[in-house]
Amino acid sequence: MLDILRSGPANPARATIPNCPTERAQHLKSFAYFCDADMAGICQLPAHALRDVALENPGIGPLVQRLRTEQTKSLAAGIDQTMADLRDQVSAPAAPITNHSHALVLLYANPRAPEKGEPGYDWIANSARQRACFRSAETAVVLAEYLRVLGFEARAHTGAASDVVMARLAVAAGLVDADLQAPWLGENYGLAVVTTTMQLACDQPLAPMTMQPRFWLHGAGWQLGLAGSAKAGHSADPYAKRPFAMGPHPFETLKRVDHPTTYIDAPNVARVPKRTDMFARAQFGDMGRKLQKGAAGGRYVRKQAPALAQRRALGAFVLLQDGPIATKAQPPHDPAQIAANVKAASYYLGLDAVGLSHCPEWAWYSHDALGQPITPPHDHAISMIVDQGYETMEGASGDDWISVAQSMRAYLRFSILGAVIAAQIRNLGYSARAHTVMDGEVLQPPLLLLSGLGEVSRIGEVILNPFLGPRLKSGVITTDLPLAHDKPIDFGLQAFCEACNKCARECPSGAITAGPKRMFNGYEIWKSDSQKCATYRITTEGGAMCGRCMKTCPWNLEGLFAERPFRWAAMHVPKAAPLLARLDDALGKGGLNDTKKWWWDIALQDNGAYAPASAPVNRRGLQKDLVVTPQQQTMAVYPAPLAPWPWPYPFPMDREAGIKAFESLISADDYRAKSAAGETAHIHRYQVPGTAPVVQLALADVQQMTPKITKYTFTSPDGTALPAWQAGAHLDVVITPEFLRQYSMSGDPANRDIYEIAVLREDAGRGGSKMLQRIFTPGRRVFASRPVNHFPLHEEASHSLLMAGGIGVTPMIAFAHRLHALGRSFQLHYSCASPEDAGFLAELQAQPWAEYVQFHFSSLGQRADLAAILASYQAGAHMYTCGSDRYMQAVMQAARQAGWPEDALHLEYFSVPEQPAQENHPFTLRLLDGREISVSADESAADALERAGIGVDVKCADGICGVCQCTLRAGAVQHRDFVLSQAQRETRIILCCSRAAQPGGVLDITL
């Protein structure tokens, strides 16, 4: 997979970055070290370093095909855009690299060779080359993508696919001497290279190893780390004296317990759908427009260039989370031996901590990303931890511009290594699936607890590890491979977090509770306000995402507990916790270390380039004087009874209900007492709210009718009849979670086998139609609402005049089918700029009612004479029009002039008409209960209600669909919608766009 991603088109918009080649070189090397390269060097790319024939990875063909055609089942933000980008990337022909001028060479050290007889030997012996190949490839692919994101050409070269002679470049870049010996490592390493057009300062070649100073190469200088390097001889290899299966951290020194240190009411844990994920909810607009905008296309990740480079690969690896299972070669192995093999292989590959546990049913989500119930297929879990990177976190504030890349780096590492371990298990003939941040069906925190990788911390859903603190990301493999399990651990964290609330104090959004643990969905937890946290992470302007709680926690290894005695005291002397927490603060641990800041504070701009962000960077030290108490906090939580439905369709969040739910949370003791008394009301249970608002459709055919208009034909996935619909109806199509768009149905309502829509690509629109045309390929499964009709046909009309402008012909076709079936009189006038721009041309000409269709093409001098067409109104006739605003206004004007009564005229907007700029003034909404909600000049009434915790369904946000309307009791309104009739406007208001007519006006509404 990594070899597929090694090349691609460069961003046409060049980033604004320093010009200095030295600064650029240091920046790229730092990024490489952030990705755990052991050495990085830079040289020019001489012609003699190019291979005569490129080395191609022979295994990529089937994967390329899968990337081109497969649809992921994920709610990860921006996954559709990522997959579409990847499709374009793998489809673009690879250009020669003769114009690349520089090479960044990456060297990865091999671990020591596994010893015969040590656990895992059978799995990992003789695999050093492959390990080095994909570990170095991960970094090379990410860096090449990063350079392309910045607007430079770049390609990665790996041990399996390369256009260059890597060893020659390693010599030139000063990583190895002419005999290919690397300092400190000899020949025990692997290489990868990135070639690029970016001008970079070069390193000098190395003198032979025999001429290097022994003191620094092998002597005391190296052994004791006297040069101040991150690595020293005495600690460079954590496995020098340990089997791989034990991992780099001394887990064997920890106290193991039979049950986690926080209470889990296992029989009553509420299983909730994947749809509850806050980032998924943001995309669907459940938390309002601002968050939806921040989450659209994964913007909160894409806005930072290194994170985008990581995210693309992360998306591609979704395809490798699962796969075919080999035939079982051997009978089941000894579970203890298998467990040791799994750990040895995982640690050998580079994971930081691994724990094994049962995977109880309650650790699985109730419904998957498509809303299908999940029947747990596996009962064992392999939980894995990846360190988010100590050095970089030391230089960061936790919520500045590197924060999101720290997360993505760790997520990507698990996606790759977890995919390898899962594939190894499948090769043994057992089922195994990796659950990644992009697509997972288990809740990871309880599995981390059960497998002894950490304890519940004040940070809420973050499980804190005694050796890494909270600075980690996790992933899980579930399997039916029999495994011996680990036990939970107790390292005294509960007492410590009771005495410390540094994370609550430092959290910029106030999401972390300063109060006690409470029961939530059957778990005892310091329940944080995930809505506040997600809101901050998605919308912050001075950085990208946030992990400040992890950064500032004393258990983060840069904090107090980097020192062993303090860590020992924290684990073994609970009473020392308050003192240690204060000491950590007094020593300024968790503050900023500017020496370690290597990244650029650049952000994605509207033109697609990365350039310095306009908002001040979130970069600050500790807020030691701040005191946060539970009384100052207003928190909202959404336990199972408030969870959304499982389907991929908007479900507005009710913050008022969330606040009440937080206030109703009870302690574990009270919970147990109530349960013992036979009460059940305190137990959080999930019930699917309502029936599915969406149906799943299979995209059977895609027909490009004009350069801009494409017709899509859907069928039912199981071949049954589709829900009935009426002429004039539309579908709300879930293009991606953030793009829900209405399209008129254009087929024959009598045909229950198919639904048809046609989509005009609006290049200057908000992106929905462009995305649809990019990702809707035959075979795709699509969710859409059941047909909704706001444009009904008056079937009893004496005559029906169907006036279509451009794409507005779609509902008219359905009308024509129906009127023809009823034997009613009608005429369809279809106006278009030219035949080349007209969709449905051949289809209309082939209909049995073709004689009632008249075409008007301006390019052929056939512009419709509206006055003539509408001249003769006859009693009982109805006229329908759909098209551009200008066209419909002209039609309506002609009809009115000809004396058509208002109730015979019907129009439907398919896009927002051009509007003159209007000034917004603040005003007030008065609710039924007397509450007054202020609406500021830069928000809509719907936004203000959302802010106040009153959910309003918003679909188009443009005043077209009518979904957000409510009853108006009093007040003068400036109606800005395109959906209400004049009569309706007397008593109704559209909340997404209409406002009070006067500055400071008050509107009484029935909410």
Ligand code: SF4
């Ligand atoms: S809880 Fe969320 S917003 Fe608060 S510090 Fe942690 S990541 Fe940041």
Ligand code: SF4
């Ligand atoms: S900062 Fe303090 S309270 Fe928060 S998780 Fe770390 S130790 Fe616990």
Ligand code: FES
């Ligand atoms: S959300 Fe469509 S009219 Fe307001």
